[in-house]
Amino acid sequence: MFDNIIKPVLIFIPLALIQLTVIPMISIAGIAPNLIFVLIAFYTLKNGQAYGIILGFFLGFLLDLFSGGLIGAFMFSFTISAFIAGYFYNENKIELNTETFFFLLIIFICGSLNAFIYAAVSNSNPDINLFFLILEEGLLPGLYTSLFGLPMVIFTSKKGIL
Amino acid sequence: MLKFLRRLAADYKEYILLIILSVISLTLLSKSEKPQAKHLKTFALGNFALLSEITNSLTSIFKRDISLDELKHENAQLMLEVNRMRKLRSENDELREMIAFRDTSRYPLIPAKVISKLVTKTQGNFIINRGSSDEIKKGMPVLSEKGLIGLIMDVADNYSVVRTLNNSNLNIAVTLQRTNVDGILSYDGKNLVIKDIPTTYDVQVGDRVETSDFSSLFPPAIPIGVVVKKESNVLGLLHIITITPFADIPAENDLFVLKVLPSKQINDLEMNLLKQN
Numbered sequence: 086m087f088d089n090i091i092k093p094v095l096i097f098i099p100l101a102l103i104q105l106t107v108i109p110m111i112s113i114a115g116i117a118p119n120l121i122f123v124l125i126a127f128y129t130l131k132n133g134q135a136y137g138i139i140l141g142f143f144l145g146f147l148l149d150l151f152s153g154g155l156i157g158a159f160m161f162s163f164t165i166s167a168f169i170a171g172y173f174y175n176e177n178k179i180e181l182n183t184e185t186f187f188f189l190l191i192i193f194i195c196g197s198l199n200a201f202i203y204a205a206v207s208n209s210n211p212d213i214n215l216f217f218l219i220l221e222e223g224l225l226p227g228l229y230t231s232l233f234g235l236p237m238v239i240f241t242s243k244k245g246i247l
Numbered sequence: 248m249l250k251f252l253r254r255l256a257a258d259y260k261e262y263i264l265l266i267i268l269s270v271i272s273l274t275l276l277s278k279s280e281k282p283q284a285k286h287l288k289t290f291a292l293g294n295f296a297l298l299s300e301i302t303n304s305l306t307s308i309f310k311r312d313i314s315l316d317e318l319k320h321e322n323a324q325l326m327l328e329v330n331r332m333r334k335l336r337s338e339n340d341e342l343r344e345m346i347a348f349r350d351t352s353r354y355p356l357i358p359a360k361v362i363s364k365l366v367t368k369t370q371g372n373f374i375i376n377r378g379s380s381d382e383i384k385k386g387m388p389v390l391s392e393k394g395l396i397g398l399i400m401d402v403a404d405n406y407s408v409v410r411t412l413n414n415s416n417l418n419i420a421v422t423l424q425r426t427n428v429d430g431i432l433s434y435d436g437k438n439l440v441i442k443d444i445p446t447t448y449d450v451q452v453g454d455r456v457e458t459s460d461f462s463s464l465f466p467p468a469i470p471i472g473v474v475v476k477k478e479s480n481v482l483g484l485l486h487i488i489t490i491t492p493f494a495d496i497p498a499e500n501d502l503f504v505l506k507v508l509p510s511k512q513i514n515d516l517e518m519n520l521l522k523q524n
Contacts (some may be wrong), residue, residue, distance in 0.1 A: 156450070
């Protein structure tokens with residue numbers, strides 16, 4: 086119970102603080118990584134799709150509350166992207182999925198989708214075109230987010246920090 | 248039947264979960280501006296923002312600081328500007344007195360610090376360390392020393408959420424200072440733009456943009472930015488004007504809340520006009 090429920094929430098709190106205070110300092114032209122999604126993807130690949138959906142929903146709710154944004158936007162985007170990340174879950178390949186560069190690829194794919202969905206549901210300006218949403222609100226933040234999966238691949242592989 | 252349903256739930260539990268949780272998320276999203284959701288957000292914000300403030304003070308040592316020389320230089324320029332303004336003010340006061348015009352240009356400023364930021368391309372939000380205990384109210388404009396930053400959207404006891412100009416959900420009535428051309432300023436994810444200005448109107452690169460007299464959100468004449476580009480649409484009838492804000496919005500950390508609210512009298516008059524039409 087501690088490992089699957091309490092631990093991700095405990096890790097979420099400092100990550101959310103970093104996301105809201107430090108990440109803005111390293112954002113490039115408004116493109117910022119999403120550390121919370123790295124956490125959700127990691128736990129989804131470790132515990133499965135259903136677990137990931139619930140975790141994404143819950144952490145999305147907390148991030149919506151703490152960030153002052155629209156309630157439901159992160160909830161929805163994390164839920165959907167955790168569901169997609171769950172397709173990469175394989176009981177026999179947990180290490181391969183979370184401790185190799187394949188993890189970065191999963192984060193890139195699902196992180197891009199997450200950023201795209203978040204932008205699509207929270208934006209009400211009809212002048213913003215789909216190409217912009219896919220490239221600048223989806224792929225680039227996804228790419229940036231995947232870079233933040235790198236330390237996890239390097240440091241968590243054998244030490245079992247998470 | 249029960250057995251079948253159980254088997255269905257076991258086989259498709261991920262899909263069922265996804266649908267249920269997605270529906271809940273979207274329902275909450277549609278009710279995000281409702282008072283109950285606002286109360287919940289305000290409560291969470293008030294508690295979490297305290298942690299953000301502590302983290303922010305720790306990380307502030309890494310933030311860019313303006314050097315003393317730069318400040319001295321700016322101070323000298325401001326001193327000259329103030330001197331010039333004083334002259335103009337006395338002249339203006341005399342003229343206003345002559346035509347019995349009411350002075351509406353003085354509003355108190357409440358200094359505030361940004362403690363956290365939500366950075367996305369289209370959803371610029373700040374959280375500042377001033378709230379209802381400092382007499383901040385929803386709808387008050389937020390400025391930096393350079394120009395307009397945004398608008399107070401939610402208020403907790405000691406913290407508030409600011410929707411910045413870099414948010415695609417904020418549209419503002421603006422005017423070009425030189426020619427009094429009015430338009431609606433919005434954010435397209437990259438730039439601040441004013442759309443649908445007829446090409447016959449006099450608009451030039453370098454024109455200053457400020458809040459309009461017609462704005463129901465902001466008091467008039469708050470500086471916003473400067474025109475950097477004007478493009479015509481396909482038919483050549485309308486301009487799209489690109490504005491660069493005076494303030495470096497993503498980098499701002501020290502802000503001021505203008506202690507003014509949209510006039511209820513003006514709003515009531517506008518509502519009456521709408522009803523009559």
